[in-house]
Amino acid sequence: xxxxxxxxxxxxxxxxxxxxxxxxxxxxxxxxxxxxxxxxxxxxxxxxxxxxxxxxxxxxxxxxxxxxxxxxxxxxxxxxxxxxxxxxxxxxxxxxxxxxxxxxxxxxxxxxxxxxxxxxxxxxxxxxxxxxxxxxxxxxxxxxxxxxxxxxxxxxxxxxxxxxxxxxxxxxxxxxxxxxxxxxxx
Amino acid sequence: xxxxxxxxxxxxxxxxxxxxxxxxxxxxxxxxxxxxxxxxxxxxxxxxxxxxxxxxxxxxxxxxxxxxxxxxxxxxxxxx
Numbered sequence: 381x382x383x384x385x386x387x388x389x390x391x392x393x394x395x396x397x398x399x400x401x402x403x404x405x406x407x408x409x410x411x412x413x414x415x416x417x418x419x420x421x422x423x424x425x426x427x428x429x430x431x432x433x434x435x436x437x438x439x440x441x442x443x444x445x446x447x448x449x450x451x452x453x454x455x456x457x458x459x460x461x462x463x464x465x466x467x468x469x470x471x472x473x474x475x476x477x478x479x480x481x482x483x484x485x486x487x488x489x490x491x492x493x494x495x496x497x498x499x500x501x502x503x504x505x506x507x508x509x510x511x512x513x514x515x516x517x518x519x520x521x522x523x524x525x526x527x528x529x530x531x532x533x534x535x536x537x538x539x540x541x542x543x544x545x546x547x548x549x550x551x552x553x554x555x556x557x558x559x560x561x562x563x564x565x566x
Numbered sequence: 567x568x569x570x571x572x573x574x575x576x577x578x579x580x581x582x583x584x585x586x587x588x589x590x591x592x593x594x595x596x597x598x599x600x601x602x603x604x605x606x607x608x609x610x611x612x613x614x615x616x617x618x619x620x621x622x623x624x625x626x627x628x629x630x631x632x633x634x635x636x637x638x639x640x641x642x643x644x645x646x
Contacts, residue, residue, distance in 0.1 A: 399637070399645040407628045424632050428639045435640065447578040506620055517568060525618045557610075559619040 383447060398438075402431050405448065405564055410454050415522045416515055417461040418507075426462060430455040452527070453537050456519055463515035509559035513552060520545055523550040574598070 381389070381397070383404075391399035409430050414423035433454050442448055510518065523534045524545070554555045579589050581597060588594065601607055638644040 396643060396645055399642045402636070402640065402642065406633060410628045410632065413628045420629075420632075423626070424635065427632075428636055431636065431640055502620065502623060506624060508620070521621075526622050553614050553617060555614050556621070560617060560620075561613070 384443070387438070387441065387447060391441075393508060398435065401434075402545070406431070408448065408450055412452065412522060413455055413459055415464060415510075415526070416456075416518050417510055418551055426455060428460045429458045432473065449529075449533065449537065452523065452529075456523075460515060460519065466557070478543075504560060505563045506559060509510065509556050513555060517548050517552040517555070518558070520548040521556070524549050525553070 381400070383401075386397045386401050386404075390401055406427065410427045412422055413426035413430070414420065417423045417426060430451060434451060441447065461557075464517050513521070519538065520534060520540075523529045523537065524531065529537070531542055531549075534540075535542050538545070575589070581594070634643070637645075
C-alpha cells in the first residue's frame with residue numbers, strides 16, 4: 381500500500397495501517413532523536429512522544445508536506461523542549477566567530493590519520509565533538525547536512541529565519557571540524 | 567560529493583549570497599582573488615566536507631527491544 385493510502389486508512393481507524401506507518405518511520409525518528417539528544421533513553425522517550433503526537437494529530441495532517449517532514453517538526457519540538465530542561469552544553473553562543481574560524485584550525489586534514497582509525501575510535505572522536513554542541517545547533521546540522529533538507533525547509537521546520545539557519549549551520553560545521561582537528565592534534 | 571560541475575561564477579554567487587553581498591562588490595572580488603591562491607581555504611573546505619561525511623556514516627540502529635516498547639506504548643503490539 382502506498383503512503384497516501386496508508387495515511388487515509390490510518391485516519392479512518394485502520395490500526396494495521398497505523399502500525400505500518402510507525403514501522404516505516406521509527407528508525408528515522410529514533411536516529412534523529414539520538415543524534416540530537418545523545419542519550420538512548422531520551423531518544424526512546426522522544427520517539428514514543430513523537431508517534432503518540434502523530435497518532436493524536438493525524439486527522440489534522442493535510443498532506444501539503446511529506447509525512448516525514450511533519451514528523452521531523454514534531455520530533456524537533458520534543459527534542460528541543462527536552463534539551464531546554466537540562467542546560468549542560470559547553471558550546472555556547474558567546475563563542476565568537478574569531479575563535480571559531482581561527483587560522484590555527486586550518487590544518488591540512490590529509491596529514492591527519494583519519495582514514496587509519498578504527499570505526500569505533502572515530503565514532504568516539506565524533507561523539508566527543510557532537511556532545512559539546514548545543515542541541516539548537518545539532519538540529520540544524522542534522523536537518524541540513526545529514527537529512528539534506530534545504531535551508532528554506534529547515535527554517536520553516538524550526539521557525540527560524542533563513543540567515544539564522546545559515547549562521548547556525550556554518551558555526552556548527554566549523555565547531556565540529558575544529559573539535560575533530562583538536563582531537564587528532566592531541 | 568555532488569559531481570555536477572559548477573562555474574566559478576556560481577560558486578562566487580553562492581558564497582556572496584551567504585554573505586549578503588553583490589557578486590561584483592569589493593568584498594566578493596577580494597574573496598575570489600583570495601580563493602584562487604589560498605591552499606588553507608581549500609583545505610578548510612575539504613575538512614568541512616569530510617566532517618559531514620563522517621557524521622553521515624554514524625548510524626544509530628533502533629534496538630529490537632526499543633521497537634517492542636514503542637509498539638506496546640502505542641497499543642499496537644498485537645498488530646503483525
